[in-house]
Amino acid sequence: MTAIDIATATTPTAPVSIPRRRGLLRQLTDSKKALTGLTLLALFALLALLAPVLAPGDPSFINSTGSQAPSAAHWLGTTAKGQDVLALTLWGARSSLFVGFTVGLVATAVAIVVGLAAAYFGRVVDDALTLVTNIFLLLPGLPLLIILAAFLPPGTSTVIMVLVVTGWAGSARVLRAQAKSIRGKDFVAAAVVTGERPLRVMFREILPNMASVVMTTLLGCVIFGIGAQAGLEFLGLGDSSVVSWGTNLYWASNDGALMTGAWWAFVPSGLCIALVAFALALVNYAVDEITNPRLRNRRARRERRG
Amino acid sequence: MEPVLEVNGLRVEYRGDGRTVVGADGVSFSIGSGEIFGLAGESGCGKSTIANAVTRLLKPPADITAGSIRFQGRDVLALDARELRAFRWREIAMVFQSAMNSLNPVLTIGEQIVDIFTTHERMRKRAARERAGELLQLVGIDPGRLKAYPHQLSGGMRQRVVIAMAVALKPRLLIMDEPTTALDVVVQQEIMAQIRDLQRELGFSILFITHDMSLMIELSDRMGVMYGGRIVELADAKDLFAGPLHPYTEALMNAFPPLTGPRQELTGLFDAPRTADSCGFHVGCPEDRSDCSMNIPDLREITPGRWVARSKARSSEGASR
Amino acid sequence: MTEPLLSVRGLTKDFQVGTIFSRRRVRAVNDVSFDLPAGRITALVGESGSGKSTIARCLARLEQPSAGQVLLDGQDILRTERRRVSRAYRRKVQMVFQDPFGSLNPVHRIEHFLTRALVLHGHSATPEALRELIKTVGLTEDMLQSYPHELSGGQRQRVSIARALAVEPRLVLADEPTSMLDVSVRVGVLNLMRRLRDERNIAMLYITHDLGSARYLADTTMVMFAGELVEGGDALAVMDAPAHPYTRLLLSAVPDPERAGGHDPVERAKHREAILNPMSCPYGDDGTCSRTEPVRHIVGEDDGQPHWVRCHLRAPASDIARRVLKATDRLDDEAPDAPDATEKAETTAA
Numbered sequence: 001m002t003a004i005d006i007a008t009a010t011t012p013t014a015p016v017s018i019p020r021r022r023g024l025l026r027q028l029t030d031s032k033k034a035l036t037g038l039t040l041l042a043l044f045a046l047l048a049l050l051a052p053v054l055a056p057g058d059p060s061f062i063n064s065t066g067s068q069a070p071s072a073a074h075w076l077g078t079t080a081k082g083q084d085v086l087a088l089t090l091w092g093a094r095s096s097l098f099v100g101f102t103v104g105l106v107a108t109a110v111a112i113v114v115g116l117a118a119a120y121f122g123r124v125v126d127d128a129l130t131l132v133t134n135i136f137l138l139l140p141g142l143p144l145l146i147i148l149a150a151f152l153p154p155g156t157s158t159v160i161m162v163l164v165v166t167g168w169a170g171s172a173r174v175l176r177a178q179a180k181s182i183r184g185k186d187f188v189a190a191a192v193v194t195g196e197r198p199l200r201v202m203f204r205e206i207l208p209n210m211a212s213v214v215m216t217t218l219l220g221c222v223i224f225g226i227g228a229q230a231g232l233e234f235l236g237l238g239d240s241s242v243v244s245w246g247t248n249l250y251w252a253s254n255d256g257a258l259m260t261g262a263w264w265a266f267v268p269s270g271l272c273i274a275l276v277a278f279a280l281a282l283v284n285y286a287v288d289e290i291t292n293p294r295l296r297n298r299r300a301r302r303e304r305r306g
Numbered sequence: 307m308e309p310v311l312e313v314n315g316l317r318v319e320y321r322g323d324g325r326t327v328v329g330a331d332g333v334s335f336s337i338g339s340g341e342i343f344g345l346a347g348e349s350g351c352g353k354s355t356i357a358n359a360v361t362r363l364l365k366p367p368a369d370i371t372a373g374s375i376r377f378q379g380r381d382v383l384a385l386d387a388r389e390l391r392a393f394r395w396r397e398i399a400m401v402f403q404s405a406m407n408s409l410n411p412v413l414t415i416g417e418q419i420v421d422i423f424t425t426h427e428r429m430r431k432r433a434a435r436e437r438a439g440e441l442l443q444l445v446g447i448d449p450g451r452l453k454a455y456p457h458q459l460s461g462g463m464r465q466r467v468v469i470a471m472a473v474a475l476k477p478r479l480l481i482m483d484e485p486t487t488a489l490d491v492v493v494q495q496e497i498m499a500q501i502r503d504l505q506r507e508l509g510f511s512i513l514f515i516t517h518d519m520s521l522m523i524e525l526s527d528r529m530g531v532m533y534g535g536r537i538v539e540l541a542d543a544k545d546l547f548a549g550p551l552h553p554y555t556e557a558l559m560n561a562f563p564p565l566t567g568p569r570q571e572l573t574g575l576f577d578a579p580r581t582a583d584s585c586g587f588h589v590g591c592p593e594d595r596s597d598c599s600m601n602i603p604d605l606r607e608i609t610p611g612r613w614v615a616r617s618k619a620r621s622s623e624g625a626s627r
Numbered sequence: 628m629t630e631p632l633l634s635v636r637g638l639t640k641d642f643q644v645g646t647i648f649s650r651r652r653v654r655a656v657n658d659v660s661f662d663l664p665a666g667r668i669t670a671l672v673g674e675s676g677s678g679k680s681t682i683a684r685c686l687a688r689l690e691q692p693s694a695g696q697v698l699l700d701g702q703d704i705l706r707t708e709r710r711r712v713s714r715a716y717r718r719k720v721q722m723v724f725q726d727p728f729g730s731l732n733p734v735h736r737i738e739h740f741l742t743r744a745l746v747l748h749g750h751s752a753t754p755e756a757l758r759e760l761i762k763t764v765g766l767t768e769d770m771l772q773s774y775p776h777e778l779s780g781g782q783r784q785r786v787s788i789a790r791a792l793a794v795e796p797r798l799v800l801a802d803e804p805t806s807m808l809d810v811s812v813r814v815g816v817l818n819l820m821r822r823l824r825d826e827r828n829i830a831m832l833y834i835t836h837d838l839g840s841a842r843y844l845a846d847t848t849m850v851m852f853a854g855e856l857v858e859g860g861d862a863l864a865v866m867d868a869p870a871h872p873y874t875r876l877l878l879s880a881v882p883d884p885e886r887a888g889g890h891d892p893v894e895r896a897k898h899r900e901a902i903l904n905p906m907s908c909p910y911g912d913d914g915t916c917s918r919t920e921p922v923r924h925i926v927g928e929d930d931g932q933p934h935w936v937r938c939h940l941r942a943p944a945s946d947i948a949r950r951v952l953k954a955t956d957r958l959d960d961e962a963p964d965a966p967d968a969t970e971k972a973e974t975t976a977a
Contacts, residue, residue: 188732194794491836492880561814564839
């Protein structure tokens with residue numbers, strides 16, 4: 001006769017709840033992928049913040065002979081014009097990361113508002129917002145980017161605005177779908193019957209249940225922001241007076257670094273973009289892993305216990 | 307006569323996250339030929355676990371760690387993959403919970419039934435189609451519906467199709483796990499009548515699992531009541547209904563407000579989740595619980611054919627009512 | 628006789644089902660009228676697809692009826708509060724849902740649900756108030772800090788009841804509150820509901836498909852079939868002396884081990900025929916019976932409560948009836964399953 005060690009919690013037919021925020025964070029730090037990604041991002045953020053300390057002065061200052069290979073004086077060499085590549089890369093991080101994250105946040109915010117409103121109000125509002133979303137989805141992204149950037153005055157805010165305009169629709173679609181499925185659940189109806197107002201229902205009842213999707217959307221938008229910004233600037237449509245990874249690449253190409261074989265002029269910036277995107281993708285993947293496949297296994301295990 | 311199924315001391319454990327949970331413990335029962343045996347209990351009590359164990363459908367992290375399962379004398383746990391394939395569906399068939407929802411939506415039901423024959427008996431398509439038609443007639447469906455897709459049939463019809471598929475190869479034992487839970491009462495009655503007719507005609511045994519005691523008592527010859535992974539009472543259905551000996555059985559039966567007679571206040575069970583310290587079943591236990599809070603005793607035969615999981619002291623006092 | 632708390636007159640609800648290419652209208656509720664007296668429990672019994680949940684959702688203002696009146700304190704709230712549901716209505720009418728696992732938001736603690744309910748209706752969410760509420764439904768104070776997934780099904784349902792109670796409603800709509808709970812736990816919740824009616828004089832509309840529990844809990848029972856009400860009266864009377872063939876069919880289908888000999892298929896076939904192709908009505912005469920109008924015949928009275936049955940001659944108007952009764956397969960031009968699940972997302976704004 002043995003004591004029965006019976007699991008706590010509900011009967012096996014209960015759906016496993018979405019891990020709460022505390023649990024999600026803890027699981028994130030457990031995951032190696034997430035840790036690697038987050039560490040990398042933190043490193044870049046730190047370097048960006050400390051750029052004025054690590055490379056004081058104006059990075060676009062010409063202070064040396066052009067196209068010098070990496071040496072003790074210039075760790076990453078100099079550009080064709082004679083600027084210190086290391087300084088340019090470090091300072092470039094500031095603009096690139098700033099624009100990237102801003103685009104990510106704003107695009108996600110717009111997507112959340114549109115998605116939630118479409119899901120909550122349904123019918124006419126949903127039809128209208130879906131139409132708008134679809135229009136923005138259908139419009140070819142790159143040409144739109146180019147046209148907008150060409151016609152608007154150059155500057156960081158233009159870049160941000162242009163990227164947000166072209167980047168929000170895809171996320172809005174995903175968020176609307178998720179919000180709609182949550183909208184149909186009893187607990188939302190219960191909140192409505194209790195007397196909650198629409199805004200509260202949307203942001204305090206539906207949105208918290210979408211935490212993981214919002215997170216992955218955000219990360220995706222940031223990756224988009226950084227990549228698209230670099231792309232725009234490489235094409236010369238950004239503000240070329242600003243120091244960013246994209247403009248570094250632009251100038252490197254403009255000054256013929258590829259032809260002269262001066263790899264140190266474009267590799268650092270390119271590598272940084274790739275690394276940040278990689279780090280974000282790692283975190284994204286980790287969040288997905290936490291909320292999906294593991295849940296699937298856990299749920300399957302519980303169901304069989306019945 | 308040799309019992310069709312004999313389960314002895316079966317123990318199923320779920321291992322995971324550094325922790326082991328016992329899904330079923332020390333479960334023993336036998337089913338005779340042509341007998342309908344019911345296994346009653348609420349969700350989480352282990353009845354589905356037992357059903358899956360008997361057909362060796364348990365997947366990791368679930369594992370059978372003790373006990374034996376003998377089907378017509380053969381050791382089920384010792385079958386290899388090839389024997390298992392021959393064993394399943396031909397000797398034992400299973401109707402799962404919500405099976406009606408697990409029909410393949412992109413195949414007609416005719417194709418799905420024919421599949422069974424062509425796979426297991428290597429029948430030719432035409433012969434298989436004929437058999438499929440006969441099978442549908444057996445469960446009261448017009449053979450013309452062979453061409454229908456699952457979504458074109460109502461819930462009750464789909465359940466009949468699933469049952470037809472289960473008896474297609476004339477198994478000796480049919481396991482049904484909550485076959486009518488998702489159906490309305492009127493349809494449920496039809497399906498139960500159908501099952502009874504089929505059983506009378508084909509003569510198979512049934513292991514019938516449900517939480518609906520009234521339904522089970524109506525249908526079964528013998529039944530067992532499960533709680534916390536163990537069988538707490540085992541007896542003839544009529545005897546059990548006339549006088550349950552275990553407090554849990556009594557509580558379970560009292561949980562169904564009667565359709566006739568004066569209105570009387572019933573007491574339910576204390577609805578706490580079952581934890582490692584308590585079985586969640588407090589209120590109904592009339593006697594002192596000092597040896598029952600976690601450890602459900604082994605079954606003891608009170609009178610021939612009647613088994614109750616009560617400690618020696620109490621069972622010697624006789625029935626509690 | 629005192630004025631009923633809530634009166635429903637001619638309630639009708641249609642749903643649009645299907646794709647753009649084959650849109651169809653399904654009538655889930657057809658011309659339903661009934662009264663809910665204050666402080667009494669009324670059971671609405673029916674099978675799935677009968678439209679009973681739709682009625683609850685209409686009364687909870689989660690769905691907009693296609694036609695009809697809902698009179699609360701004499702005022703037709705469907706007209707006075709056409710678009711926006713007033714907080715006053717929410718205070719008077721509350722709802723408990725069927726799924727204990729889905730009706731509590733998994734990201735909030737129990738405390739949150741009760742606090743919001745209190746605060747939204749002008750009560751202060753003091754620790755005493757919360758304690759009072761949680762104790763009333765038979766739970767302990769420490770559960771306030773728990774998350775829904777840490778509680779059992781029965782406990783969650785009690786929390787839902789507490790949430791409904793917090794606003795001090797006069798009517799609670801309980802949509803199959805125990806059907807997803809473990810069998811042994813159901814009675815406890817039913818007892819709680821009965822106690823609340825006795826102690827707080829709250830009226831309840833108890834929706835269920837389980838006849839036994841309706842008989843146990845309710846004062847009045849109404850039987851619903853294919854979107855229409857077919858019988859109503861004192862709960863015991865309706866069960867013990869069912870007047871409509873559908874009620875008789877339902878009762879005969881419930882598994883009852885006490886019933887010797889089991890069910891008689893001939894009897895059941897007779898009931899089915901009487902419902903789908905009625906030949907005669909034993910309660911009225913040629914003058915009062917009607918095939919087209921939903922005439923109600925009074926067949927008895929218990930404690931001032933009339934036991935009425937709808938004229939047998941009127942066959943149900945909906946296709947669902949035929950399908951349910953014959954357990955027949957669905958032909959391509961017949962009605963699909965109950966639309967409740969598909970249309971839930973389309974609801975009126977708060």
